[in-house]
Amino acid sequence: xxxxxxxxxxxxxxxxxxxxxxxxxxxxxxxxxxxxxxxxxxxxxxxxxxxxxxxxxxxxxxxxxxxxxxxxxxxxxxxxxxxxxxxxxxxxxxxxxxxxxxxxxxxxxxxxxxxxxxxxxxxxxxxxxxxxxxxxxxxxxxxxxxxxxxxxxxxxxxxxxxxxxxxxxxxxxxxxxxxxxxxxxxxxxxxxxxxxxxxxxxxxxxxxxxxxxxxxxxxxxxxxxxxxxxxxxxxxxxxxxxxxxxxxxxxxxxxxxxxxxxxxxxxxxxxxxxxxxxxxxxxxxxxxxxxxxxxxxxxxxxxxxxxxxxxxxxxxxxxxxxxxxxxxxxxxxxxxxxxxxxxx
Amino acid sequence: xxxxxxxxxxxxxxxxxxxxxxxxxxxxxxxxxxxxxxxxxxxxxxxxxxxxxxxxxxxxxxxxxxxxxxxxxxxxxxxxxxxxxxxxxxxxxxxxxxxxxxxxxxxxxxxxxxxxxxxxxxxxxxxxxxxxxxxxxxxxxxxxxxxxxxxxxxxxxxxxxxxxxxxxxxxxxxxxxxxxxxxxxxxxxxxxxxxxxxxxxxxxxxxxxxxxxxxxxxxxxxxxxxxxxxxxxxxxxxxxxxxxxxxxxxxxxxxxxxxxxxxxxxxxxxxxxxxxxxxxxxxxxxxxxxxxxxxxxxxxxxxxxxxxxxxxxxxxxxxxxxxxxxxxxxxxxxxxxxxxxxxxxxxxxxxxxxxxxxxxxxxxxxxxxxxxxxxxxxxxxxxxxxxxxxxxxxxxxxxxxxxxxxxxxxxxxxxxxxxxxxxxxxxxxxxxxxxxxxxxxx
Numbered sequence: 001x002x003x004x005x006x007x008x009x010x011x012x013x014x015x016x017x018x019x020x021x022x023x024x025x026x027x028x029x030x031x032x033x034x035x036x037x038x039x040x041x042x043x044x045x046x047x048x049x050x051x052x053x054x055x056x057x058x059x060x061x062x063x064x065x066x067x068x069x070x071x072x073x074x075x076x077x078x079x080x081x082x083x084x085x086x087x088x089x090x091x092x093x094x095x096x097x098x099x100x101x102x103x104x105x106x107x108x109x110x111x112x113x114x115x116x117x118x119x120x121x122x123x124x125x126x127x128x129x130x131x132x133x134x135x136x137x138x139x140x141x142x143x144x145x146x147x148x149x150x151x152x153x154x155x156x157x158x159x160x161x162x163x164x165x166x167x168x169x170x171x172x173x174x175x176x177x178x179x180x181x182x183x184x185x186x187x188x189x190x191x192x193x194x195x196x197x198x199x200x201x202x203x204x205x206x207x208x209x210x211x212x213x214x215x216x217x218x219x220x221x222x223x224x225x226x227x228x229x230x231x232x233x234x235x236x237x238x239x240x241x242x243x244x245x246x247x248x249x250x251x252x253x254x255x256x257x258x259x260x261x262x263x264x265x266x267x268x269x270x271x272x273x274x275x276x277x278x279x280x281x282x283x284x285x286x287x288x289x290x291x292x293x294x295x296x297x298x299x300x301x302x303x304x305x306x307x308x309x310x311x312x313x314x315x316x317x318x319x320x321x322x323x324x325x326x327x328x329x330x331x332x333x334x335x336x337x338x339x340x341x342x343x344x
Numbered sequence: 345x346x347x348x349x350x351x352x353x354x355x356x357x358x359x360x361x362x363x364x365x366x367x368x369x370x371x372x373x374x375x376x377x378x379x380x381x382x383x384x385x386x387x388x389x390x391x392x393x394x395x396x397x398x399x400x401x402x403x404x405x406x407x408x409x410x411x412x413x414x415x416x417x418x419x420x421x422x423x424x425x426x427x428x429x430x431x432x433x434x435x436x437x438x439x440x441x442x443x444x445x446x447x448x449x450x451x452x453x454x455x456x457x458x459x460x461x462x463x464x465x466x467x468x469x470x471x472x473x474x475x476x477x478x479x480x481x482x483x484x485x486x487x488x489x490x491x492x493x494x495x496x497x498x499x500x501x502x503x504x505x506x507x508x509x510x511x512x513x514x515x516x517x518x519x520x521x522x523x524x525x526x527x528x529x530x531x532x533x534x535x536x537x538x539x540x541x542x543x544x545x546x547x548x549x550x551x552x553x554x555x556x557x558x559x560x561x562x563x564x565x566x567x568x569x570x571x572x573x574x575x576x577x578x579x580x581x582x583x584x585x586x587x588x589x590x591x592x593x594x595x596x597x598x599x600x601x602x603x604x605x606x607x608x609x610x611x612x613x614x615x616x617x618x619x620x621x622x623x624x625x626x627x628x629x630x631x632x633x634x635x636x637x638x639x640x641x642x643x644x645x646x647x648x649x650x651x652x653x654x655x656x657x658x659x660x661x662x663x664x665x666x667x668x669x670x671x672x673x674x675x676x677x678x679x680x681x682x683x684x685x686x687x688x689x690x691x692x693x694x695x696x697x698x699x700x701x702x703x704x705x706x707x708x709x710x711x712x713x714x715x716x717x718x719x720x721x722x723x724x725x726x727x728x729x730x731x732x733x734x735x736x737x738x739x740x741x742x743x744x745x746x747x748x749x750x751x752x753x754x755x756x757x758x759x760x761x762x763x764x765x766x767x768x769x770x771x772x773x774x775x776x777x778x779x780x781x782x783x784x785x786x
Contacts, residue, residue, distance in 0.1 A: 024734065026637070028719075035748065038723040039557045045725055046479060052725035054638055054734040057744070074634055117522065226747055228754065251749040254515065254522040313467070315475070319557070320749065 022073040023295055025053035029063025029080030032109055032176055032245060033282050036321050037080050037304075043315065044303045050296030055080075060176050067285060068093035077290040077297055081283045082109065082176040087344055100288035103342040104301070104332055107310060108322040110246035110271040110279040111181050112258040113168070119238040120162070122259040126277060129261070130189025131157045132166050133220055135213035144195040149215045169223040169230045170243035180280045181243055185261070187211040188277055231256055246271060246279075247320025271322040272312075279322070288339055305333040405765075409758025415547035415560060416507040417499040418473060418536060420452040422481065424491045440486055445478035446470075449500070457532065468529055472536075474501040476561040499545065504559040504752035506533060510544065513751060550759065554725040555741065559752030562745070564760055566727045570640055570720070570735030571709060573728060577644020578708050582651045583701050587690075589652075590659030590697070595685050614653035621650045622714030630718060637719035638734035646714045651704035658700020662693040695782035702775040706768050712739035738764045 027037060034057045045052025058066065060081040067079035068089060085103070093101065113129065115122060131137050132151060139145040154161035171178040190211035191197045199207040214220050223230045227244040234242045235255045242256070246266060249258050258266035262277055270276040284304075291297050303309060310316050312323050323329065334340075363369060426432065428451055429443040453469055454460070460469050477500040484498070485491055505524045508514050510533075520527050536542045553563030589610075597603045625646035629635045635642050666689050674684040715721060721740050728735035736744075742764065745757040 022636070026734075031747070034723070035557065041723065042557055042725055055723040056638070056719050057721060057723075074636075227749070228746065245749075247749045251524065251751055253524065254518050 024051040025078065025294055025297055025300055026076045027053050027055040027078040027080065027284075028058045028066045028076045029056075029078075029284070030060040030082040030176055030282070031057045032060075032082040033080035033106065033284065035247065036106065036282070036316050036319060037284065039315060039319055040300070040304045040309055043309070044296070044300050048296065048299055048303075050299065053078075053296075053300060064089045064285075065092075067287065068096055068098055070096045071098055071287065071289045073294070075287070077287050077294050078300075079285050081285065082180065082280060084281070084283060085285060085342070085344075090342070090344060098287055098289070100339075101342040102286040102288055102301075102336065102339050104284050104286065104305065104336055105324060105328065106282045106284060106304075106321065107316065107324055108271050108274075108279045109282055109320075110266050110276055110322060111177060111184070111243060112246055112249045112266040112278070113185075113241055113243055113261065114234065114249055114256040114258045115241045116234045116238040117255060117257050121257050122161070122241070123263065124161075124259050125262050126185055126189035127192045128157050128161065128189070129185050130192075130211075133168060133214055134186060134190065134210070135215045136210055138193055138196070146210065149217070149219075152219075164239045166219040167221065167237070167240040168219065168243065169221045169233055169240060171227075172222040172224065177243070177245060181278065182212045182214065184278045184280065186214070245320070246322065250320050268317075268322060272325070282321070285342070286336075286339075288341070291339060301336050305329075305336045402765075405758045405761050409755055409760075409762050411511050412550060412755040412759035413547050414511075414544040415549060416502040416510045416542060416544050418502045418506075419497050419499050419541040419543075420449065420473070421455070421495055422448050422452050422498045423495040424448065424485060424493060425451070426492050429492075437486060437489075440489065441482065443482070443485075445481040445485075448481055449473055449477055457535075465528065468526060469532060472503055472506050472529060472532060474503050474560045475558060476556070477501055499543070501549065501560050502542070504750060506542075507560055508751050509533060510542065511755075550756070554727055555723060555736070555744070556725065557723075557748075559748075559750050559756055562753070562756060564738065564741060564763060566724050567736050567738045567741035567760075568763070569727050570643075570724070571737045573640035573731055573735060574643040574647060574737055575705055575709060577641055577731065578647040578651060579701070579705060581644065581648040582655055582704065585648070586652055586655030586701070586704075587659055587697055589656050590663060591685060591690065593656075594660050594663040595689065596681070610653050610656055614657060617713075618650050618711055619713040619717070621646050622717030624649065625714065626717045636732055636734075638722050638724070638736070639732050640728060640735050641731040642718050643715055643720050643735075643737065644731075646718060647708040647711060650711065650714060651708050654704040654707065655697070655701050658703070659693070659697045662696025662700065663689060665696065666692045692784060695778055695784075698782075699775045699779050702771055702778065706771040706775075709737075709767060709771070710739055710764065712737065712743055715740055738767075 025041075027041070029037075034055060038055050041053040041055055044050065056063075056076075060083055063076075063079035064081060064085060067076055069075050085101070090101070093099070113122075113124065131149075132154065134149055136146040137149050137151070139147045140150065151157045151166060153163060153165055155163040157166075170181065191200075196207065196210055199210070223233065223242070227248045230242040230244055231248060231252045234240055241259070246258075249256060249266060264270050264276045266276055266278075271279045286297070286301065306314075307329070308314050310321070310323055310329065314323070317323055324332070425448070428447045429445070430447070431439045431443050450466075450470060453473075454466075457469060460466055480500060481498065502510070505514070509516065509525060509530070514523050514525065516530055525533075533542065549561060550563045552565055553561060554566035556562040593603065593607065625642060629642045629645050630637055635645075670688050670692065671684050674688045675681075679687065712721070715737055719734075720736050721743065722734065722736055723744070724734055724736045726733070738760065742757055742760045745753045745760060
């Protein structure tokens with residue numbers, strides 16, 4: 001009897017949903033964009049008659065997968081990404097009927113290599129970062145041969161660096177921050193070796209394996225996705241370095257300091273004008289077919305691309321987002337207004 | 345062995361005395377007693393380790409989290425000036441809702457610090473007050489429109505950085521570059537402190553607000569409501585299904601290969617990692633039945649699958665503990681099989697089943713992994729009003745806050761953990777009470 005009732009309740013519930021429409025914007029995607037998108041969503045919910053959008057933190061790849069699954073209230077309206085959409089993803093979208101996508105570049109996020117304030121600030125080149133963290137490095141004795149990373153101390157990498165063990169805590173391979181760090185910092189240093197640079201054309205796969213391979217002998221410690229944890233560990237261990245996003249550095253400036261990379265400090269201005277080498281652009285993608293059917297979508301886009309949100313003095317900058325330069329912001333705001341299609 | 349080869353003469357009977365008082369026996373006895381004491385000491389040590397671990401967990405969470413239950417507020421003299429608000433004399437609710445409340449705060453701040461003139465400095469000054477303060481003023485005015493034209497001293501929520509400073513997490517003497525508050529801002533705060541315009545209050549926001557990206561405005565209500573709705577679905581589905589399954593398997597099912605197979609599978613299901621149930625929920629409930637993502641209904645369905653084995657196993661154990669004589673007596677009096685079960689066996693087994701259900705619910709309350717797959721790991725501000733509204737759950741809220749860069753979220757994470765632990769302890773206590781009060785022993 002009870003079971004029959006429960007089944008009846010369940011099937012009843014299933015039928016109701018068919019009639020339900022969604023009156024709330026649904027956003028998925030990158031955990032790096034999440035802290036910024038949520039601020040806009042909250043502001044939007046407070047200042048407009050629309051409901052506050054829901055934002056899921058699924059990662060860039062997971063978000064694009066959900067986003068491209070189809071058109072309709074079942075599928076999200078916006079996906080955040082800490083990298084640009086790939087052509088394979090655009091094709092996947094098109095196959096499922098998501099043909100018109102609006103791309104919005106939100107701003108930049110710097111990735112910092114930081115250590116405790118109890119230790120002196122480090123000044124590293126991309127090449128040194130690569131040598132310290134890569135799985136395979138060019139033979140220190142010379143020649144175009146690769147050997148498993150022999151460096152145990154920073155001073156082994158370069159005598160000018162401090163005489164402490166290499167110990168770097170960073171995100172695991174599933175993280176977008178790790179992808180970006182590997183692509184920007186490691187590959188940047190890797191390319192500085194001419195013989196490896198030459199491989200890029202002829203042996204692309206091998207090149208990628210060399211430049212993107214992070215050592216697994218304990219010098220690089222996968223510290224999970226929680227950047228707060230890395231900050232706490234750095235505070236406890238002044239000899240260690242950590243890799244995380246700029247906003248965590250800004251919030252914990254009394255505990256940790258960002259190392260100079262190629263002579264540039266990870267500061268607001270340097271990331272904004274792209275002189276700091278380890279920074280990446282953040283994006284979000286909008287399903288054009290949903291504009292007009294989901295209430296408030298257009299207004300949400302307007303809120304996001306307003307200067308009081310993403311401008312240099314906006315509330316997103318206060319949360320650690322590095323804004324685009326004025327011309328780019330104007331361009332993207334215009335694109336959003338006209339709902340211009342994505343062009344790869 | 346030594347004793348027999350070394351006999352000692354004795355008046356009472358040589359062999360007995362020999363066995364019980366010999367030197368070797370004394371040694372053996374001492375060894376056995378020592379082993380006994382050692383065994384007990386190991387047991388006590390094991391308990392001590394568990395207690396220390398538990399205690400250090402509680403202490404570290406409480407010491408970090410208790411400050412989140414108070415919130416710094418700043419007193420400002422607010423004049424509800426219709427002109428500054430940008431509304432006419434005859435303002436209706438619609439006008440009041442969109443009026444410029446930030447301007448009221450700006451004006452009041454200017455009156456308090458008349459020498460702050462430069463634009464950038466003024467903005468820094470305004471940042472001392474939370475960005476949510478204007479909505480507090482709006483709520484006040486919407487509630488009582490007659491305030492227009494009057495001046496009141498209002499305690500407004502302070503920004504999270506100010507809160508951290510007042511609570512002592514930011515070192516005032518550190519160089520300016522190492523903290524989020526500038527020297528001038530700290531000077532202003534110190535002035536406010538002297539004027540007794542800054543104080544800490546019980547943090548009601550934490551309990552009545554939904555999630556927010558501003559730590560001082562964030563609360564657990566939407567997550568707690570989401571957990572409640574999810575658990576309600578779980579309880580309504582898993583308890584009847586679990587009890588029915590347990591009763592059938594224990595009382596009615598014939599013993600054959602098929603029931604054996606079912607039994608083995610139920611026991612296996614209890615050991616399946618919870619994330620698998622999340623994947624199943626995504627495939628079945630969302631993709632196939634097209635239920636909405638992030639809905640408590642789907643969360644409840646997934647957690648039902650997860651808690652069912654626990655409830656079935658506990659239910660069967662409870663049924664097994666009812667003595668067969670009760671069944672035989674009922675059958676002997678002419679009761680049918682169903683009457684025997686519903687009138688006699690089930691009421692006696694119910695306390696045990698309820699205990700199992702409560703423990704299953706406590707398990708479900710603390711679960712976050714399966715909810716990840718079905719979209720409940722999300723930023724939800726609005727308090728969910730029904731089973732289809734997007735919602736999140738308490739453990740998920742803790743996970744999301746733990747990942748936020750703002751320092752003030754650290755203490756709020758711990759505070760949310762304390763709330764979750766309180767719920768879990770309450771549920772387990774309920775299970776114990778149920779067992780103590782209603783369980784019959786034979």
